[in-house]
Amino acid sequence: MRPDQIQPELYEQQLGDKQAELTRLMADLSLPALEVFASEPAYYRMRAEFRIWHDGDDLFYAMFDSADPRTPIRTDQFLAASRLINELMPKLIDAVRDVPILRHKLFQVDFLTTTTGEALISLLYHKPIDDEWNAAARLMSDAFPSCHFIGRSRKKKQILTRDFVMETLTVNGHKYHYQQVENSFTQPNAGINEQMLAWALDVTKDTSGDLLEMYCGNGNFSIPLARHFDRVVATEISKVSVQSAQLNIALNGLNNLQVVKMASEDVSAALNGDVALPKALVQAGMEVLNPSVVLVDPPRAGLDDATVELVRKVDCILYISCNPETLKANLEALSSTHKVVRYAMFDQFPYTHHVETGVFLERIG
Numbered sequence: 001m002r003p004d005q006i007q008p009e010l011y012e013q014q015l016g017d018k019q020a021e022l023t024r025l026m027a028d029l030s031l032p033a034l035e036v037f038a039s040e041p042a043y044y045r046m047r048a049e050f051r052i053w054h055d056g057d058d059l060f061y062a063m064f065d066s067a068d069p070r071t072p073i074r075t076d077q078f079l080a081a082s083r084l085i086n087e088l089m090p091k092l093i094d095a096v097r098d099v100p101i102l103r104h105k106l107f108q109v110d111f112l113t114t115t116t117g118e119a120l121i122s123l124l125y126h127k128p129i130d131d132e133w134n135a136a137a138r139l140m141s142d143a144f145p146s147c148h149f150i151g152r153s154r155k156k157k158q159i160l161t162r163d164f165v166m167e168t169l170t171v172n173g174h175k176y177h178y179q180q181v182e183n184s185f186t187q188p189n190a191g192i193n194e195q196m197l198a199w200a201l202d203v204t205k206d207t208s209g210d211l212l213e214m215y216c217g218n219g220n221f222s223i224p225l226a227r228h229f230d231r232v233v234a235t236e237i238s239k240v241s242v243q244s245a246q247l248n249i250a251l252n253g254l255n256n257l258q259v260v261k262m263a264s265e266d267v268s269a270a271l272n273g274d275v276a277l278p279k280a281l282v283q284a285g286m287e288v289l290n291p292s293v294v295l296v297d298p299p300r301a302g303l304d305d306a307t308v309e310l311v312r313k314v315d316c317i318l319y320i321s322c323n324p325e326t327l328k329a330n331l332e333a334l335s336s337t338h339k340v341v342r343y344a345m346f347d348q349f350p351y352t353h354h355v356e357t358g359v360f361l362e363r364i365g
């Protein structure tokens, strides 16, 4: 992405263009009216990554245009990133510039921030980092209260204080607390995420019984949704995300949500009866789970055939998608048993062609 693509004065127009594009793509499907959720037009991304460009003893943040990937675009401020990232950007460059061990061979900086004012800053190096680097980084970090620093070089990660931030999201007046770990999946646009969570609570408000969730990440959806259900079993492939989800369950005082580390393919094979139920699913209470809703939030590839067959067995399907193309293919496959009763577009990634979509399906007849 080029920084000059962020043009808040054109926000409404780009949102309208995206809505038109999504409507064109989905034209063959039978869908209810589209609910459109707008982003903040600027300062909406809680994380951002920048390359570092060196110019003699000076250095600056750089971004690249995919059409011209060799030419750095100096990026002193980035309107898409949170206000806190914009505040930290010049402060960090000033702190690093005059300390050779921090500056030398620094090639990337990653920021992860929260709506509550915490920041995690990762400094990535093309050189080994050692105790001397650690001491210099600690000295620098004194000037950055509420910031946590990580140094990375090939095969080495030095965590100065911690490698996560604590986020609090407010949905319908309730506060939900989440640990978010460096390099693990988190929804980038906190404002849109709060709107997605409110929408997921709204579409499931009249359902009761149990919830089965796949691709649960750090429990982003599971935690607010658990209040609508008797029991929830959620699954996820990433060990780090599962550990965060376990912590987040405790942080939010839930006792009806179990998270299992397992690939969706294995969950589907077991629940479709192709293989015996793995011990981890038995221990999570899957044998007695009677889901009235299944929630899926897969990566861009969408649902594989076995997972489509699994979700088809459940009366209601809540599907959050970051790729309308694969969503469309999955909806076509599900159209013989389910109909879409709610349909929403969330502008998670303004000024890009990416769009996040939510659909809620009910069994036909």
Ligand SMILES: C[S@@+](CC[C@H](N)C(=O)[O-])C[C@H]1O[C@@H](n2cnc3c(N)ncnc32)[C@H](O)[C@@H]1O
Pocket: 185, 186, 187, 214, 215, 216, 217, 218, 219, 220, 221, 235, 236, 237, 238, 241, 262, 263, 264, 265, 297, 298, 299, 322
């Ligand atoms: C789009 S993210 C959604 C995460 C979460 N629902 C959220 O809102 O933050 C997709 C998640 O699917 C997980 N994932 C990717 N491939 C998977 C697989 N084959 N089986 C299970 N989980 C997978 C990723 O680790 C990631 O956490």
